[in-house]
Amino acid sequence: MVQTIPTIDETTATNLAALFKALADPTRVRLIACLLHGECCVHELAEIVGPSQSAVSHQLRLLRTMRLVNARREGRHVYYSLADDHVATLLQMGLEHVQEIHAEQGE
Amino acid sequence: MVQTIPTIDETTATNLAALFKALADPTRVRLIACLLHGECCVHELAEIVGPSQSAVSHQLRLLRTMRLVNARREGRHVYYSLADDHVATLLQMGLEHVQEIHAEQGE
DNA sequence: CAAACGCATGAATGATTGCTCATTTGTTCA
């Protein structure tokens, strides 16, 4: 049986858009991709991902606000990790889509 | 066995971000949500979703460019439909996440 | 305590975005 498709009200649409918006930036995508491997502290993330520590920190705050990542302090370091599996799954699915699209048009 | 987690290169991150960006707007989310039910022409979409025909048309163009929807002309009408299952799946997954999040904090 | 380290934050700025308005293109029908 085909799943029931709910009609989405305006609030839900806004929340949903906000979720996707959190994933709608290359820097944040890369941050999350790093965190797929396990928790990581800010300056490591900055090294791997590229932009300044400040930029990374700003983006992490956004992800934190959206409850997509958790922060844990240990000494002078703050370790970030993914908040739940949904994020990883969404990223994974998006990745599959992107790879298919770009494979079939040979880009 | 746990899936292998690829390290994401910069281009892939950008493509992935672009995909999520296409879903990162309430209007576009609602458009896609409408199309989950089946194909639909522009002025109907405009009626259901809210903003002007022009605004809807602009957003549909974006979705078209991203190959997330297809357009089919029939007389004066242009019928839009979802390009593939990935979109529907992504939306569905996002929806589940949003509903869980907002349920557990009682919003 | 003071210096150094790790991170967060506020202000400022250039870039991007989503809308409206006006116009254009494509189609049907009187």
Place this chain on the structure above:
DNA sequence: TGAACAAATGAGCAATCATTCATGCGTTTG
């Protein structure tokens, strides 16, 4: 053919965003 309808498009504008720079806060260590 010309009026009316459906949709697309371009210009313009206010709002949002991602970054940098400067600085502040918390922690460790000499």
